[in-house]
Amino acid sequence: MSQSILRLPAVRARTGRSRSSIYADIQAGRFPAPIKLGPRSVGWLETDVTRWLESRIAASRGSVR
Numbered sequence: 001m002s003q004s005i006l007r008l009p010a011v012r013a014r015t016g017r018s019r020s021s022i023y024a025d026i027q028a029g030r031f032p033a034p035i036k037l038g039p040r041s042v043g044w045l046e047t048d049v050t051r052w053l054e055s056r057i058a059a060s061r062g063s064v065r
Contacts, residue, residue: 003045003046003047004045004046004047005035005037005043005044005045005046006043006044006045006046006049007041007043008022008042011044011049014049014053015049015052015053031052032044032045032048032049032051032052
């Protein structure tokens with residue numbers, strides 16, 4: 001299975017969250033940590049971001065997965 005890597009602009013667009021909110025939630029353990037791609041670049045697995053979105057949707061609708 002091939003994995004897609006999302007860079008920060010794509011993660012911001014998918015989640016509707018700001019850069020600072022994303023990084024604050026990473027520090028608090030509430031958002032998936034990025035993968036280091038190089039000395040000055042990171043990305044997120046698309047599946048991790050999708051799972052996070054699905055969990056937020058489920059939590060807001062009161063259902064537990």
